[in-house]
Amino acid sequence: MRARTGRRPGNPDTREAILRAARTAFAERGFDAASIRAIATAAGVDPALVHHYFGSKDKLFLAAMNAPVDPAALLPGVLDGDPDHIGERLVRMFLGVWDSPAGVAGVALLRSAVTTEWTARLLREFLVTQVLRRVLQHLGADPAELPLRGSLAAAQMAGLVLMRYVIKLEPLASAPPETVVAAVGPAVQRYLTGPLAGVFPHPPAGSP
Amino acid sequence: MRARTGRRPGNPDTREAILRAARTAFAERGFDAASIRAIATAAGVDPALVHHYFGSKDKLFLAAMNAPVDPAALLPGVLDGDPDHIGERLVRMFLGVWDSPAGVAGVALLRSAVTTEWTARLLREFLVTQVLRRVLQHLGADPAELPLRGSLAAAQMAGLVLMRYVIKLEPLASAPPETVVAAVGPAVQRYLTGPLAGVFPHPPAGSP
Numbered sequence: 001m002r003a004r005t006g007r008r009p010g011n012p013d014t015r016e017a018i019l020r021a022a023r024t025a026f027a028e029r030g031f032d033a034a035s036i037r038a039i040a041t042a043a044g045v046d047p048a049l050v051h052h053y054f055g056s057k058d059k060l061f062l063a064a065m066n067a068p069v070d071p072a073a074l075l076p077g078v079l080d081g082d083p084d085h086i087g088e089r090l091v092r093m094f095l096g097v098w099d100s101p102a103g104v105a106g107v108a109l110l111r112s113a114v115t116t117e118w119t120a121r122l123l124r125e126f127l128v129t130q131v132l133r134r135v136l137q138h139l140g141a142d143p144a145e146l147p148l149r150g151s152l153a154a155a156q157m158a159g160l161v162l163m164r165y166v167i168k169l170e171p172l173a174s175a176p177p178e179t180v181v182a183a184v185g186p187a188v189q190r191y192l193t194g195p196l197a198g199v200f201p202h203p204p205a206g207s208p
Numbered sequence: 209m210r211a212r213t214g215r216r217p218g219n220p221d222t223r224e225a226i227l228r229a230a231r232t233a234f235a236e237r238g239f240d241a242a243s244i245r246a247i248a249t250a251a252g253v254d255p256a257l258v259h260h261y262f263g264s265k266d267k268l269f270l271a272a273m274n275a276p277v278d279p280a281a282l283l284p285g286v287l288d289g290d291p292d293h294i295g296e297r298l299v300r301m302f303l304g305v306w307d308s309p310a311g312v313a314g315v316a317l318l319r320s321a322v323t324t325e326w327t328a329r330l331l332r333e334f335l336v337t338q339v340l341r342r343v344l345q346h347l348g349a350d351p352a353e354l355p356l357r358g359s360l361a362a363a364q365m366a367g368l369v370l371m372r373y374v375i376k377l378e379p380l381a382s383a384p385p386e387t388v389v390a391a392v393g394p395a396v397q398r399y400l401t402g403p404l405a406g407v408f409p410h411p412p413a414g415s416p
Binding site for chain 1: 318319321322323328331332335336355356359360362363364365366367368370371372374375376377378379380381383386387389390391392394395398399404405406407
């Protein structure tokens, strides 16, 4: 059930107590406001033990929400390269994850987020702090536009995953990955960097 | 709980037996292959009684899956008018439904479809036979392209609903409806009628 942290020394009950405290803290206070110190206090352990078990707040968060993958490891391959094709690379990376064994954990996470407000909150924090913040900082677009652009891109990606892997609507469910990349990549690109008439007062910097 | 059929004569147990048989038939055989005659036989009633209670196979299907709205009533307002803005009208209609009391039933349906394979099948049949078939027949594009175009548009709409109304990712969740229409409408339009380079061998008829 837990094979991501590499090492798991000490008492499994302690580890589980930390994860329980972390889930509550991240869901109630959000990722940024939840501190390792407060999580350690709630779990009745020393903060050094939390660092020892999980390494960083990012990694504790991924473990607490059973994240299928670590965006920090995957996103550099998406962000590096021609910025005009970042949408395609993002869709290609997504399909790679969901077509892999990690996709099963991803479907479980999505199911849980749709049915449980508490998991929905964790997923929201995950998307904003682990995925969108990284992508959007890299793009360097107008900071005022970034949050809406990010959530529009997230909606497109989430719908793709929902229809292809959960509802399994054909022919999208069986379409070759590169067909999906060609179809959905430009839509994601438009949300991230394209001009969005009627949404923002001016076209974004660098657009024609 | 059921206020859509206008009249509900006869025995409520009989009505419920028909709905149970209909759910099984539509989920197992699909909308097109499920016949009112077979559903009546499974429920132990005369087919005339099914027509009497529900009117048509479309309406029986909507009742069986607790559909929040009847697409046959809503879609004419989307399909009539400038075909180049059908994406915007589709998004505007969707937001109207999800912002209305019917949106609560819609969230319940989506939750159920994400967690239950059986409801996922019904939702798939609903999307294909009640929504996409009507939209795509109206557009009159290349029949070979219609199913994939329809499922791509459905994925975009589903993701919008998921992020705005279920996961409630900000600022998308609180964005004014017309901002969302301006942002997402063109993406839906592209899926339905735009050229999709790398997806189909040729641009669709009528595109530049």
